Amino acid sequence: LAGISQEILEKFRPLFNPRAIAFPGASKDPGKWGYIILNNLIKGGYRGKVYPVNPKEAEILGLKGYSKIEHIPETPDLAVIVVPPRSVVSVVKDCVKKGIKAGIVITAGFAEIGGEGKDLQKEMVEAARAGGMILLGPNCNGIMNPADHVHVQFPSFYPQPGPIAVIAQSGNVVDSVARQIMLRGHGLSKAISAGNQADLTIEDYLEYLGEDPQTGVILGYVEGIEKGQKFLHIAGKVSRRKPIIILKAGSSEAGAQAAMSHTASIAGSDVVFDAVCRQTGIIRVSNLNELLNIGMAFLRQPLPRGRRVGIVTGGGGWGVLAADVCARLRLEVVCLPEKTIKELDAFMPPWWNRGNPVDLVANVQGDNVFKAVEVVLDCPKVDGVLMMSIMPALQPGRLSSPAKPGTGKGRGGEAVQAVVEVIERFNSLAEKHQKPVIVASEHMFADAVMETQINYGLGQHQAICHQMPHQAARVFQALSNYADYLNRT
Amino acid sequence: LAGISQEILEKFRPLFNPRAIAFPGASKDPGKWGYIILNNLIKGGYRGKVYPVNPKEAEILGLKGYSKIEHIPETPDLAVIVVPPRSVVSVVKDCVKKGIKAGIVITAGFAEIGGEGKDLQKEMVEAARAGGMILLGPNCNGIMNPADHVHVQFPSFYPQPGPIAVIAQSGNVVDSVARQIMLRGHGLSKAISAGNQADLTIEDYLEYLGEDPQTGVILGYVEGIEKGQKFLHIAGKVSRRKPIIILKAGSSEAGAQAAMSHTASIAGSDVVFDAVCRQTGIIRVSNLNELLNIGMAFLRQPLPRGRRVGIVTGGGGWGVLAADVCARLRLEVVCLPEKTIKELDAFMPPWWNRGNPVDLVANVQGDNVFKAVEVVLDCPKVDGVLMMSIMPALQPGRLSSPAKPGTGKGRGGEAVQAVVEVIERFNSLAEKHQKPVIVASEHMFADAVMETQINYGLGQHQAICHQMPHQAARVFQALSNYADYLNRT
Numbered sequence: 001l002a003g004i005s006q007e008i009l010e011k012f013r014p015l016f017n018p019r020a021i022a023f024p025g026a027s028k029d030p031g032k033w034g035y036i037i038l039n040n041l042i043k044g045g046y047r048g049k050v051y052p053v054n055p056k057e058a059e060i061l062g063l064k065g066y067s068k069i070e071h072i073p074e075t076p077d078l079a080v081i082v083v084p085p086r087s088v089v090s091v092v093k094d095c096v097k098k099g100i101k102a103g104i105v106i107t108a109g110f111a112e113i114g115g116e117g118k119d120l121q122k123e124m125v126e127a128a129r130a131g132g133m134i135l136l137g138p139n140c141n142g143i144m145n146p147a148d149h150v151h152v153q154f155p156s157f158y159p160q161p162g163p164i165a166v167i168a169q170s171g172n173v174v175d176s177v178a179r180q181i182m183l184r185g186h187g188l189s190k191a192i193s194a195g196n197q198a199d200l201t202i203e204d205y206l207e208y209l210g211e212d213p214q215t216g217v218i219l220g221y222v223e224g225i226e227k228g229q230k231f232l233h234i235a236g237k238v239s240r241r242k243p244i245i246i247l248k249a250g251s252s253e254a255g256a257q258a259a260m261s262h263t264a265s266i267a268g269s270d271v272v273f274d275a276v277c278r279q280t281g282i283i284r285v286s287n288l289n290e291l292l293n294i295g296m297a298f299l300r301q302p303l304p305r306g307r308r309v310g311i312v313t314g315g316g317g318w319g320v321l322a323a324d325v326c327a328r329l330r331l332e333v334v335c336l337p338e339k340t341i342k343e344l345d346a347f348m349p350p351w352w353n354r355g356n357p358v359d360l361v362a363n364v365q366g367d368n369v370f371k372a373v374e375v376v377l378d379c380p381k382v383d384g385v386l387m388m389s390i391m392p393a394l395q396p397g398r399l400s401s402p403a404k405p406g407t408g409k410g411r412g413g414e415a416v417q418a419v420v421e422v423i424e425r426f427n428s429l430a431e432k433h434q435k436p437v438i439v440a441s442e443h444m445f446a447d448a449v450m451e452t453q454i455n456y457g458l459g460q461h462q463a464i465c466h467q468m469p470h471q472a473a474r475v476f477q478a479l480s481n482y483a484d485y486l487n488r489t
Numbered sequence: 490l491a492g493i494s495q496e497i498l499e500k501f502r503p504l505f506n507p508r509a510i511a512f513p514g515a516s517k518d519p520g521k522w523g524y525i526i527l528n529n530l531i532k533g534g535y536r537g538k539v540y541p542v543n544p545k546e547a548e549i550l551g552l553k554g555y556s557k558i559e560h561i562p563e564t565p566d567l568a569v570i571v572v573p574p575r576s577v578v579s580v581v582k583d584c585v586k587k588g589i590k591a592g593i594v595i596t597a598g599f600a601e602i603g604g605e606g607k608d609l610q611k612e613m614v615e616a617a618r619a620g621g622m623i624l625l626g627p628n629c630n631g632i633m634n635p636a637d638h639v640h641v642q643f644p645s646f647y648p649q650p651g652p653i654a655v656i657a658q659s660g661n662v663v664d665s666v667a668r669q670i671m672l673r674g675h676g677l678s679k680a681i682s683a684g685n686q687a688d689l690t691i692e693d694y695l696e697y698l699g700e701d702p703q704t705g706v707i708l709g710y711v712e713g714i715e716k717g718q719k720f721l722h723i724a725g726k727v728s729r730r731k732p733i734i735i736l737k738a739g740s741s742e743a744g745a746q747a748a749m750s751h752t753a754s755i756a757g758s759d760v761v762f763d764a765v766c767r768q769t770g771i772i773r774v775s776n777l778n779e780l781l782n783i784g785m786a787f788l789r790q791p792l793p794r795g796r797r798v799g800i801v802t803g804g805g806g807w808g809v810l811a812a813d814v815c816a817r818l819r820l821e822v823v824c825l826p827e828k829t830i831k832e833l834d835a836f837m838p839p840w841w842n843r844g845n846p847v848d849l850v851a852n853v854q855g856d857n858v859f860k861a862v863e864v865v866l867d868c869p870k871v872d873g874v875l876m877m878s879i880m881p882a883l884q885p886g887r888l889s890s891p892a893k894p895g896t897g898k899g900r901g902g903e904a905v906q907a908v909v910e911v912i913e914r915f916n917s918l919a920e921k922h923q924k925p926v927i928v929a930s931e932h933m934f935a936d937a938v939m940e941t942q943i944n945y946g947l948g949q950h951q952a953i954c955h956q957m958p959h960q961a962a963r964v965f966q967a968l969s970n971y972a973d974y975l976n977r978t
Contacts, residue, residue, distance in 0.1 A: 258812050286959070315662070318665075
C-alpha cells in the first residue's frame with residue numbers, strides 16, 4: 001500500500017512540485033493570460049527556473065525567452081500552455097519530444113464549445129498520452145501549491161500553506177474558495193482548477209489528494225462525473241481517511257445546460273449523486289458558504305458519536321433558532337437528564353429555564369459559561385454542544401469602548417486576542433471530552449473591520465466561529481454524518 | 490384614513506419620540522441594566538430630559554436622581570422601567586398617577602418563568618391599561634429610533650437613521666439585526682424588542698410601522714402569534730404598502746419549548762404560519778442572513794412582473810450555481826429568443842455559449858458587460874436579471890495592486906468607489922427598464938477588510954452586492970413573490 005501511495009505522489013510530482021517550468025504562450029501584453037499567469041507565478045516566489053516560450057520575444061518579465069521548447073537548456077517537469085487552441089496540439093507534441101512529464105493547459109476553446117474544439121481536445125490528449133505526459137485542463141485557471149510556492153494561477157492573491165485542498169470544475173469557483181480560505185486566515189494545501197478534465201479527471205485528483213500528506217480535508221465543486229465506478233471506488237477509499245465535502249452543480253435543467261457549455265460536463269441526476277454521496281461518505285453541501293464552513297470545522301473538531309445535541313445559548317432567540325434548525329436537520333435536541341439539570345442548578349440563577357437549549361440568561365458570565373458547556377458535554381445523553389453567542393464568556397465590558405464602524409480604528413488586537421482565547425477554551429473542552437463544540441456568535445463589541453480581523457485571527461489557529469445559528473447546526477450535522485459513515489465502513 | 494394614521498402615530502409618539510423620560514431603576518453600578526441602558530441612552534445623544542429614579546442616589550451618570558416618580562418636576566412621556574420584577578407593578582401605578590403615557594419594561598421574570606411571574610405580568614398590564622398607559626415588554630432590550638436619537642437599548646452601538654425597521658420577540662435577535670444593518674452601512678428607522686408582549690403586541694407594532702413615514706421595509710423575528718385574526722388583518726393591510734419579511738422560530742418541538750421559556754410565546758404550527766404568509770404577502774425567510782439580504786434588496790430594486798430570470802455571469806461556475814438555485818426556487822431560467830441572442834452576438838466573442846446563463850467568458854469587459862445586461866433586460870421574455878460577478882465590469886486591472894489580507898492597508902477608497910460605481914450602473918439599468926438587477930460578486934482584488942469597507946460603502950447608497958449566487962436567486966424569488974401578492978390584492 002505504501003508503494004502505491006509513493007507511485008501516486010510520484011506521478012503528480014511534475015505537476016504540483018515541478019523543478020523547472022516551460023511556459024509556451026508567455027506574453028508581454030498585461031491583458032493576456034500568458035502575462036497574467038506568468039506574472040503571478042513569479043510574484044508567488046516560485047523557486048525553480050521558468051522558461052518563457054514565445055517566437056517573438058527575447059525576454060519576458062525579466063526572463064530569457066525561447067523561440068522553441070526544444071531550445072530550453074534542460075528538461076522542465078511542467079509546461080504551462082497558454083497558446084491559442086489550434087496551436088496546443090503541436091505544443092503538446094513538442095513537450096513530449098522534450099521529455100516534459102506534465103502540462104497545464106489554460107487555453108479555452110475545446111470540448112466546451114463542441115465541434116472542432118472537441119476534436120482538438122481529443123488530439124491533444126492522444127498526443128500527451130502517447131508520450132507519457134499528464135495534462136490538467138484545458139479551459140482552466142491552473143493550480144496553487146502554496147507550501148512549495150507553485151502558483152500557476154489566474155488570480156493574484158496568495159493563500160498561506162495549510163491543510164485545506166480545493167478541487168473544482170470551474171476556475172471561477174476554485175478561485176472563490178481559495179480566496180475565502182485566505183480571507184478567513186486559513187491555509188491551503190492545493191487548489192486545482194480541473195477545467196474540461198480532458199486527461200486527468202476529478203478521480204485522479206481525489207486519489208492524489210488522498211495521499212498528499214499536506215492535505216487534511218478536501219473541498220470540491222463538481223459539475224459532472226463521467227467515470228462513475230472509478231469515482232465510487234476512489235471517493236469511498238479517500239473519504240475513509242479524509243473528509244470530502246462537495247458542492248454539486250448542474251442539478252437543474254438550466255444548470256445542466258450551463259455546465260455543458262461551461263466545461264462540457266454531463267451533470268447527471270441529482271438523485272444518483274445523492275446516492276453516490278451516501279455510499280462514499282462524501283458530504284454534499286448546497287452552497288459555497290456551507291462548503292467552507294464545514295471544511296474548516298473538520299480541522300479542529302472531534303467527531304460526535306451520534307446526533308444528540310446540547311445547546312447552550314447566551315441569547316434566547318439564537319437558542320430557539322438553533323433548536324429549530326437542528327430539528328430540520330434531524331439532529332436530536334435531547335431532553336437533559338435530572339443529573340445534568342442539578343449540576344447546572346449549582347451555579348445558574350434560580351429562574352433558569354431548566355431545558356435544552358440551556359439559556360444562560362443575562363446572569364451567567366465568564367467561567368460559568370465554560371462550566372455550563374462542560375456540564376452538558378459531560379452528559380452521556382449528549383454527543384456534542386452547539387454554543388450560541390460567546391458574549392457572556394467574553395465579558396466584553398472588560399474591553400475598552402467600541403470602535404466606529406468601517407474605520408478599522410479601535411481596540412483591534414485586544415479584541416481579536418480575547419475572542420481567540422474564548423474559542424480556544426471551547427476547543428479545549430471539545431478535545432478533553434472528545435465531543436464537538438460548535439460555536440456561532442456575533443461580536444457585538446466589534447465593528448465590521450474588527451470582525452474580519454477576528455475571523456482572520458481565528459483562522460490562524462485553524463479555528464472557526466460561525467456567524468449564524470443555522471450554520472453551526474449544519475456543521476454539526478455534517479460532522480455526525482461523516483462519523484456515521486466511518487462507523488458503517 | 491389619514492385621521493386613523495395620525496391616531497396611530499400619536500398613540501406611539503410617547504414611546505418612540507418621548508419629550509422627556511423617567512428612568513425608575515437607574516443605577517450607578519456599571520454591571521446593572523439600570524446603568525447600561527441609561528448610559529447608552531445618554532451616549533446616543535438623546536435631546537430630551539432624563540430623570541433617573543432611585544431612592545438611594547442623588548445623582549446618576551451626571552443626572553440628578555429622584556427618590557420617587559412623583560417628585561419629577563414635569564410629566565415625562567415615557568418611563569424606562571428596570572426595577573426588580575416584584576416592584577414593577579407599583580412603579581407602573583406611580584407612572585399612571587404621574588400621567589406618563591408609555592412604559593418600556595426591561596425587567597425579566599414575568600410570564601416567561603410561569604407561576605408568580607405570570608400573575609405579576611397580568612397585574613402590571615391591568616394597572617397600565619387602567620391608566621391609559623401603553624407598555625412595551627417586559628423582558629426586552631428596548632427600542633432604537635436613530636433619527637430622533639432615542640436609544641433605550643442594551644447594546645452600545647448606534648446605527649444611522651434609515652428606512653429599515655426591525656421588530657423581534659428577542660432582544661438578542663433585534664440587536665443582531667440592527668447591528669448587521671449598521672455594519673453593512675445601511676440605516677435603521679426603528680428597532681423594537683417586543684419581549685413578552687404583555688400589553689403591546691407585534692400586531693400593534695406592525696400597524697405603527699405601517700404608518701411610520703421613516704419606515705420603508707419591515708423585518709421581523711417572531712416566536713409566536715397569539716391574536717391570529719388581528720395579525721392577519723393588520724399584516725395584510727401593512728404589506729400592501731411596505732414589504733414585511735419575517736423569520737419565524739419555534740417551528741420544531743425543541744424550538745417551541747425554548748420559545749415558551751424565552752418569551753412565553755406559543756409557537757403554533759409551521760403550516761399555519763406558511764398559510765398566514767401566503768394570505769398576507771409576508772415574505773417568510775429561514776435564517777437571519779436571508780432576512781437581511783431580502784430586506785435590503787427591497788430598498789432599491791423595482792419589482793419583477795414575473796418569475797422569468799436572465800442570468801449574466803462573469804464566471805462559468807457561478808452561472809451554473811445560480812441557474813440551479815433558480816430552478817430550486819421555481820424561478821424560470823428562460824430560453825432567450827433568437828432576437829436577444831443576435832443582439833448579444835454583435836459584441837460577444839464568436840464562441841460564446843448562446844444560452845442563459847449568458848457566460849461573458851474572459852473576453853467581455855467594461856461597457857460590454859452593461860450592454861449584455863441591458864440586452865437581456867430588454868428581452869420581453871425576461872422579468873429581471875441576476876448578475877454574477879462584477880469583476881469583468883470593474884476591470885480590476887485598472888486598480889493598483891492588492892492589499893495584504895487582514896491589514897486594512899491598500900487602495901481602500903479607490904476600490905470602494907469603483908465597486909459603488911459599478912453597482913450603481915446596474916441599479917440605473919434596473920430603474921430604466923423597471924426590472925430588478927440582483928448582483929452577487931466577490932471582490933477578488935480586495936482583502937477582507939477592504940471587502941467590509943466595500944459593503945459599508947454600498948450600504949451608504951442603500952445598495953447591496955450579495956456575496957454568493959444562492960443569495961441573489963433567493964432575493965429575486967422574494968421580490969417576485971411580493972410582486973405576485975400585490976397583483977393578487
